[in-house]
Amino acid sequence: AQRVTQPEKLLSVFKGAPVELKCNYSYSGSPELFWYVQYSRQRLQLLLRHISRESIKGFTADLNKGETSFHLKKPFAQEEDSAMYYCALSGGYQKVTFGTGTKLQVIP
Amino acid sequence: DTEVTQTPKHLVMGMTNKKSLKCEQHMGHRAMYWYKQKAKKPPELMFVYSYEKLSINESVPSRFSPECPNSSLLNLHLHALQPEDSALYLCASSQDGAGTSYNEQFFGPGTRLTVL
Numbered sequence: 001a002q003r004v005t006q007p008e009k010l011l012s013v014f015k016g017a018p019v020e021l022k023c024n025y026s027y028s029g030s031p032e033l034f035w036y037v038q039y040s041r042q043r044l045q046l047l048l049r050h051i052s053r054e055s056i057k058g059f060t061a062d063l064n065k066g067e068t069s070f071h072l073k074k075p076f077a078q079e080e081d082s083a084m085y086y087c088a089l090s091g092g093y094q095k096v097t098f099g100t101g102t103k104l105q106v107i108p
Numbered sequence: 109d110t111e112v113t114q115t116p117k118h119l120v121m122g123m124t125n126k127k128s129l130k131c132e133q134h135m136g137h138r139a140m141y142w143y144k145q146k147a148k149k150p151p152e153l154m155f156v157y158s159y160e161k162l163s164i165n166e167s168v169p170s171r172f173s174p175e176c177p178n179s180s181l182l183n184l185h186l187h188a189l190q191p192e193d194s195a196l197y198l199c200a201s202s203q204d205g206a207g208t209s210y211n212e213q214f215f216g217p218g219t220r221l222t223v224l
């Protein structure tokens with residue numbers, strides 16, 4: 001079975017402060033991990049995936065297999081980062097399991 | 109066209125009604141998906157179609173019946189639903205659905221369904 005845990009329902013940070021959205025997973029094989037984002041009144045969209053090892057909108061995420069974590073980080077939060085963030089896992093064949101989501105609120 | 113479209117945006121139906129949700133994409137994607145999202149919950153996978161064939165059914169009740177008439181179109185036929193089926197129904201598509209590696213899924217805006 002595959003499971004994704006996001007312990008924080010809401011994370012509030014001040015503009016310019018660092019951001020870390022936590023994600024832990026449970027999967028017996030080698031999963032692919034992603035972060036999806038949903039801005040207000042917009043559709044769900046892929047933010048980044050672990051195999052790309054890239055930075056998108058200043059966000060990065062490192063897969064730590066030892067700790068089974070895939071935390072999303074950004075050094076300086078911007079107001080436009082306010083959104084719902086979902087960590088997701090795929091064990092293959094397009095089957096994706098989403099975490100419960102963390103709402104990021106950036107305070108001006 | 110680089111978007112997934114869904115119609116209708118909103119649907120209200122009674123428990124004895126039959127209705128259908130429609131999803132369309134013209135990106136040449138060969139995998140299409142239905143998700144159910146309850147309020148303040150994450151999307152839950154219902155069905156996956158790969159090359160117009162049903163490849164995943166997540167033990168969804170038979171009152172939900174998917175159909176993929178062609179590679180661009182995905183329907184979800186609804187019959188004898190219950191009030192607890194009220195939710196946002198999301199459609200998504202991805203380039204390929206046959207391989208083991210993940211392809212980015214592109215989501216539609218959803219259909220908000222209310223069952224009375």
